[in-house]
Amino acid sequence: MRHIISLLMENEAGALSRVAGLFSARGYNIESLSVAPTEDPTLSRMTIVTSGSDAVIEQISKQLNKLVDVAALIDLSEGEHLERELMLVKVRAEGAAREELKRVADNSHGRIIDVTEHIYTIELTGSCAELDDFLEKIGRDLILETVRTGASGIGRGERILKL
Amino acid sequence: MELTGAEILIRCLQEEQVEYVFGYPGGAVLFIYDELFKQDKVKHVLVRHEQAAVHAADGYARSSDKVGVALVTSGPGLTNAVTGIATAYMDSTPMVVISGQVPTGAIGEDAFQEVDAVGITRPCVKHNFLVKDVKDIAATIKKAFYLAKTGRPGPVLVDIPKDVSNHKTNFEYPASVTIRSYHPAGKGDSAQIRRAAQMLLEAKRPMIYAGGGVVLSDAAAQLADLARLLNFPCTNTLMGLGGFPASDRLFVGMLGMHGTYEANMAMQHCDVLLAVGARFDDRVIGNVAHFAEVPRNIIHIDIDPSSIAKRVKVDLPIVGDVKLVLDELLGVLRGGKQTPDAAAMGAWWKQVEDWRAAGGGLCYKNSTEIIKPQYVIEKLHEITGGDAFITTDVGQHQMWAAQYYRFDKPRRWITSGGLGTMGFGLPAAMGVQMVNPGATVACITGEGSIQMNIQELSTCKQFHLPIKIVALNNGYLGMVRQWQEFFHGNRYSETYMNALPDFVKLAEAYGHVGVRIEKPADVEPALKEAFARKDDLVFMDFRTDPTENVYPMVPGGRGLSEIILAEEL
Ligand SMILES: Cc1ncc(C[n+]2csc(CCOP(=O)(O)OP(=O)(O)O)c2C)c(N)n1
Numbered sequence: 001m002r003h004i005i006s007l008l009m010e011n012e013a014g015a016l017s018r019v020a021g022l023f024s025a026r027g028y029n030i031e032s033l034s035v036a037p038t039e040d041p042t043l044s045r046m047t048i049v050t051s052g053s054d055a056v057i058e059q060i061s062k063q064l065n066k067l068v069d070v071a072a073l074i075d076l077s078e079g080e081h082l083e084r085e086l087m088l089v090k091v092r093a094e095g096a097a098r099e100e101l102k103r104v105a106d107n108s109h110g111r112i113i114d115v116t117e118h119i120y121t122i123e124l125t126g127s128c129a130e131l132d133d134f135l136e137k138i139g140r141d142l143i144l145e146t147v148r149t150g151a152s153g154i155g156r157g158e159r160i161l162k163l
Numbered sequence: 164m165e166l167t168g169a170e171i172l173i174r175c176l177q178e179e180q181v182e183y184v185f186g187y188p189g190g191a192v193l194f195i196y197d198e199l200f201k202q203d204k205v206k207h208v209l210v211r212h213e214q215a216a217v218h219a220a221d222g223y224a225r226s227s228d229k230v231g232v233a234l235v236t237s238g239p240g241l242t243n244a245v246t247g248i249a250t251a252y253m254d255s256t257p258m259v260v261i262s263g264q265v266p267t268g269a270i271g272e273d274a275f276q277e278v279d280a281v282g283i284t285r286p287c288v289k290h291n292f293l294v295k296d297v298k299d300i301a302a303t304i305k306k307a308f309y310l311a312k313t314g315r316p317g318p319v320l321v322d323i324p325k326d327v328s329n330h331k332t333n334f335e336y337p338a339s340v341t342i343r344s345y346h347p348a349g350k351g352d353s354a355q356i357r358r359a360a361q362m363l364l365e366a367k368r369p370m371i372y373a374g375g376g377v378v379l380s381d382a383a384a385q386l387a388d389l390a391r392l393l394n395f396p397c398t399n400t401l402m403g404l405g406g407f408p409a410s411d412r413l414f415v416g417m418l419g420m421h422g423t424y425e426a427n428m429a430m431q432h433c434d435v436l437l438a439v440g441a442r443f444d445d446r447v448i449g450n451v452a453h454f455a456e457v458p459r460n461i462i463h464i465d466i467d468p469s470s471i472a473k474r475v476k477v478d479l480p481i482v483g484d485v486k487l488v489l490d491e492l493l494g495v496l497r498g499g500k501q502t503p504d505a506a507a508m509g510a511w512w513k514q515v516e517d518w519r520a521a522g523g524g525l526c527y528k529n530s531t532e533i534i535k536p537q538y539v540i541e542k543l544h545e546i547t548g549g550d551a552f553i554t555t556d557v558g559q560h561q562m563w564a565a566q567y568y569r570f571d572k573p574r575r576w577i578t579s580g581g582l583g584t585m586g587f588g589l590p591a592a593m594g595v596q597m598v599n600p601g602a603t604v605a606c607i608t609g610e611g612s613i614q615m616n617i618q619e620l621s622t623c624k625q626f627h628l629p630i631k632i633v634a635l636n637n638g639y640l641g642m643v644r645q646w647q648e649f650f651h652g653n654r655y656s657e658t659y660m661n662a663l664p665d666f667v668k669l670a671e672a673y674g675h676v677g678v679r680i681e682k683p684a685d686v687e688p689a690l691k692e693a694f695a696r697k698d699d700l701v702f703m704d705f706r707t708d709p710t711e712n713v714y715p716m717v718p719g720g721r722g723l724s725e726i727i728l729a730e731e732l
């Protein structure tokens with residue numbers, strides 16, 4: 001099962017490598033990982049998308065919690081949550097395809113943020129699945145480059161992860 | 164007044180009441196060694212290899228309730244220390260390792276003797292720090308000691324660049340420490356503890372399985388009280404030996420790969436299992452699926468939540484300090500009126516006794532021709548009154564020591580269980596002897612393992628450490644040879660120890676006493692004489708039966724009841 005784990009950790013040199021090292025050393029899956037400082041510059045917020053059996057996910061949470069730098073942790077997928085990922089995608093936009101690409105981008109709430117004679121660069125935010133769908137719609141042939149940030153997650157409503 | 168980083172470090176060690184630091188100097192720690200020189204509160208033990216410094220600090224910590232401290236230089240000093248650090252990590256020894264680092268300006272430039280100490284040690288420390296500013300030294304050392312000894316203990320590395328050890332700042336040692344992201348468990352959940360009490364009282368075939376956590380938490384008294392109150396059988400893991408008295412009738416021996424038949428059978432067939440400070444590792448329960456074939460309720464007490472439900476499903480987890488949890492559990496049981504089901508307990512004990520008889524106990528066929536290694540350990544137990552501190556290396560000798568030295572007290576058994584590090588025994592014994600001066604300390608070893616840190620005979624001479632080395636010299640890397648005999652068609656690939664040194668002369672060359680013992684009749688007199696020499700290190704080279712195997716044995720990956728007993732005797 002896919003899980004999305006969110007954590008707050010000390011914003012210290014090496015903290016990221018402790019998390020990354022834990023996943024590789026223990027053979028856990030890591031689909032994406034995104035991290036940046038929060039409004040409190042001493043803390044970083046990290047979102048990890050992973051998958052595994054319930055037992056494995058339980059171990060992942062425990063092992064992460066055991067890291068001294070990890071201050072708080074929540075498995076967002078255990079409750080209602082929001083998930084967003086940012087993608088930049090560069091596509092070949094020539095001839096008739098230009099119109100069609102614009103239409104597809106508009107329909108998916110994508111923004112064309114850079115244009116040349118041959119190319120569109122499209123910005124799109126959504127769930128990982130929505131981004132996948134978008135790429136599918138455009139088709140591999142036209143895609144020149146994609147950059148994705150990995151998911152960021154947050155609890156819905158009153159669900160808050162804070163120290 | 165402003166002090167240098169090095170002065171501050173030494174002052175911090177004094178504040179932490181550190182008596183001994185085990186270490187080895189080098190360029191990156193010159194300022195630190197200079198400050199060590201200028202004072203005499205913190206004494207330094209100069210080892211002959213950094214691995215030994217860490218093992219010595221480890222033995223020091225395990226045989227006392229103190230934090231071990233090691234000090235090494237950057238680069239090769241640190242990499243030599245890594246095996247020691249990993250050993251301490253696997254067995255949860257409280258330890259602070261201080262390493263020198265190249266100056267901050269040179270970090271990342273492949274400077275002379277630079278390695279990424281924090282990176283290399285990251286997977287085998289509880290936590291580590293690189294101190295980039297002299298102002299952070301005091302607080303970091305305070306945190307390091309706090310982390311090392313609280314919660315599930317473990318080694319903490321503090322890497323100090325050379326320039327930082329020479330910069331100056333005001334010194335103030337923090338009176339207290341809190342780390343907002345670190346909250347070690349204390350008491351267990353009271354409701355869970357009450358449920359556990361009920362589950363134990365309703366058991367028909369109960370079993371207590373106690374590991375190293377009992378020793379680390381100093382909870383041996385509580386464990387004994389609990390087992391006696393309930394009249395439950397108790398087994399220890401390799402790491403837990405001494406956590407329950409081996410001479411108690413409730414003790415069914417060690418369990419696991421080389422555990423007794425009765426311990427393994429009782430573990431497999433119990434209906435309620437109380438796991439205390441133990442982690443169901445592969446050498447203990449063997450095949451997880453096989454273990455799960457018999458339904459049983461498992462209560463697991465551990466300070467580290469990640470140890471619970473890692474390999475086996477647990478019905479009743481209790482996260483907390485073993486001692487505090489057992490105290491509370493005892494209170495609940497004593498406060499209630501219910502007692503275990505007497506009829507069921509009678510039948511269960513009969514079953515356990517039947518297994519004890521069927522397994523034949525721990526046994527070997529003694530000989531008047533050739534020295535049996537088990538006989539040496541039995542005699543060692545007798546002559547030392549079962550009261551010695553025993554360190555070991557890794558191999559057959561380690562298992563025979565575990566089986567035949569019947570430990571009655573905690574912290575007397577010092578062995579590398581998790582990592583299985585050959586070369587641990589002698590340096591660990593040095594640490595044990597330093598913190599227990601006057602005590603009897605024996606290192607049980609093999610002719611393979613002892614050569615991995617033999618240079619420490621020199622340290623023992625310098626610091627007058629009268630350790631007794633009991634080498635069970637079978638001429639083979641015996642444990643590997645045993646596996647080759649069982650599982651690889653007797654092809655003894657690279658396990659014959661050719662060109663062995665003359666250990667007697669070797670001991671003498673280092674200024675110690677050496678004796679070779681070749682006949683069974685000489686075992687007892689030799690041990691008596693050696694242990695009578697209170698002030699000398701005596702190296703006893705026992706020539707033992709090269710073909711002897713360790714029994715019983717649960718082959719790797721097999722189930723506990725698939726145990727192989729000793730050959731027909
Ligand atoms: C550093 C290290 N290298 C290799 C091993 C693998 N190993 C386990 S037991 C053993 C044989 C040990 O031989 P010896 O010290 O003579 O003891 P014996 O088994 O003969 O009692 C070996 C090589 C190990 N445990 N540690």
